[in-house]
Amino acid sequence: MLKELLYLWLLTPLYAQDVLSLRDAVRMALDHNKSIQAAAAGSQAAGERVNQAKSGRLPRLNYSESLTRSDNPGFVFSSLLTQHQFTQNNFDLGALNEPNALNNFQSQLSLDQTIYDAGQLRRATRSAGLVENISGEERRRTEQDVIAGVVRAYYAVVLSGENLAAAKEAVRSGEADLKRAEAVRAAGMSTDVDVLSIRVHLAGVTEQQIRRAADVDVARAALDDVLGQPLEAVYQLTTALAPADLGDISLEQYEHKAVDERPEGREAKLAMSLAETEAKAARSNLLPQVGLHAAIEEDRQQFAGRAGGNWLASVSLRWNVFNGFGDKARIEETRHLLRRSQAEKERAGSAIRLEVRRAWADLRAATQRIEVAQAAVQEAQESLRITQNRYGAGLNNVTDLLRNETAVLEAKTRYLAAINDQRVARAMLEKAAGTLLPDSEVLN
Numbered sequence: 001m002l003k004e005l006l007y008l009w010l011l012t013p014l015y016a017q018d019v020l021s022l023r024d025a026v027r028m029a030l031d032h033n034k035s036i037q038a039a040a041a042g043s044q045a046a047g048e049r050v051n052q053a054k055s056g057r058l059p060r061l062n063y064s065e066s067l068t069r070s071d072n073p074g075f076v077f078s079s080l081l082t083q084h085q086f087t088q089n090n091f092d093l094g095a096l097n098e099p100n101a102l103n104n105f106q107s108q109l110s111l112d113q114t115i116y117d118a119g120q121l122r123r124a125t126r127s128a129g130l131v132e133n134i135s136g137e138e139r140r141r142t143e144q145d146v147i148a149g150v151v152r153a154y155y156a157v158v159l160s161g162e163n164l165a166a167a168k169e170a171v172r173s174g175e176a177d178l179k180r181a182e183a184v185r186a187a188g189m190s191t192d193v194d195v196l197s198i199r200v201h202l203a204g205v206t207e208q209q210i211r212r213a214a215d216v217d218v219a220r221a222a223l224d225d226v227l228g229q230p231l232e233a234v235y236q237l238t239t240a241l242a243p244a245d246l247g248d249i250s251l252e253q254y255e256h257k258a259v260d261e262r263p264e265g266r267e268a269k270l271a272m273s274l275a276e277t278e279a280k281a282a283r284s285n286l287l288p289q290v291g292l293h294a295a296i297e298e299d300r301q302q303f304a305g306r307a308g309g310n311w312l313a314s315v316s317l318r319w320n321v322f323n324g325f326g327d328k329a330r331i332e333e334t335r336h337l338l339r340r341s342q343a344e345k346e347r348a349g350s351a352i353r354l355e356v357r358r359a360w361a362d363l364r365a366a367t368q369r370i371e372v373a374q375a376a377v378q379e380a381q382e383s384l385r386i387t388q389n390r391y392g393a394g395l396n397n398v399t400d401l402l403r404n405e406t407a408v409l410e411a412k413t414r415y416l417a418a419i420n421d422q423r424v425a426r427a428m429l430e431k432a433a434g435t436l437l438p439d440s441e442v443l444n
Helices: 002-010 022-032 034-057 073-082 093-097 120-186 192-227 251-261 263-284 326-392 398-433
Strands: 018-020 060-070 102-116 235-237 289-300 307-318
Touching (some): 018 022, 022 034, 022 120, 022 192, 034 120, 060 073, 073 102, 073 289, 120 326, 251 326, 251 398, 326 398
Antiparallel strands (some): 102 289
């Protein structure tokens, strides 16, 4: 209990702060981190591309308004007909050969509808949907990267605070040693050498305290950056640095999860499906396409004058017979891209399993280091206590005392580092398995 109060005091300035647990920090980062916002915008853009592709199934309706003026005989003759203004006088040879310039205001409403396109619209919609799914996995991967970054930054602040506390404790112990050495010297059992040696040691641990205080400030700023907050923001962190309870977990379990849950693995599968769809679309360019075109128009000599109306409807077939071998090259390109996506899918699977094993090994090593370092801290503290008593009685020299003081600080530092590495490795294992979420147990 005393340790927890000391921890909160070290991380709490005199002014009021917002209380922030690790889980709260993750939620804050997901709401404000710029990488998350960018990934969300990309995912939304991909969704709109799906709507664009689906719109190809609907008819195209266009309205146009144009003005043409010419004395070209063919233009004048046909315009008079479409304007319903052709009269008997227009058959005069002079008027036919050398007509006066004529205005033609044309208002046209046209409709185009694809009847058959060899499945190109369907495949374009499927491709856009696959791209949207890939973008969704990229967003999920970004979220997991941000959560992992929050875990690292959060525990970095806690670790730096704990290291600062250990350095302060070493300073207090050094000050006590200095008083003890001065008392021994006054009793005539030592010389000025012991006092000077301890003062040198005290200066060294004081320097470490100063450096670790600076580390706390830097770690806080790094956490603010991950959270998407101003770098001056200060929070009261409530998730303590304590060994994690791993429970009953197995490497095989996490490898199996990674195959199904990892965003990179899903992206590789979706990319291969996209390459297959693109290959089919390239081959469909060799098939015929059928379309419908319809239009209604009005032609007149003045913008608001009397008009002649007419309509047109046609069905057309277009067959790409020869395109300079461009279609053949496109088909070969998609075939090679499909092979590449298959190879990348296999490579991604191997890389994912390797990352799971690396995270698993880091977690096990950190857990074992905690047990060793914890025992070392207890032994170093007991050895220091005995040495201090013996030094006060004149049975040990100052070298033994300083060596034990240094050993206690180093043992505490290793112990804290091992706990930090275990908590981070636990989160990295979840990330490697693709299951690091805002409600993951590792954030407790």
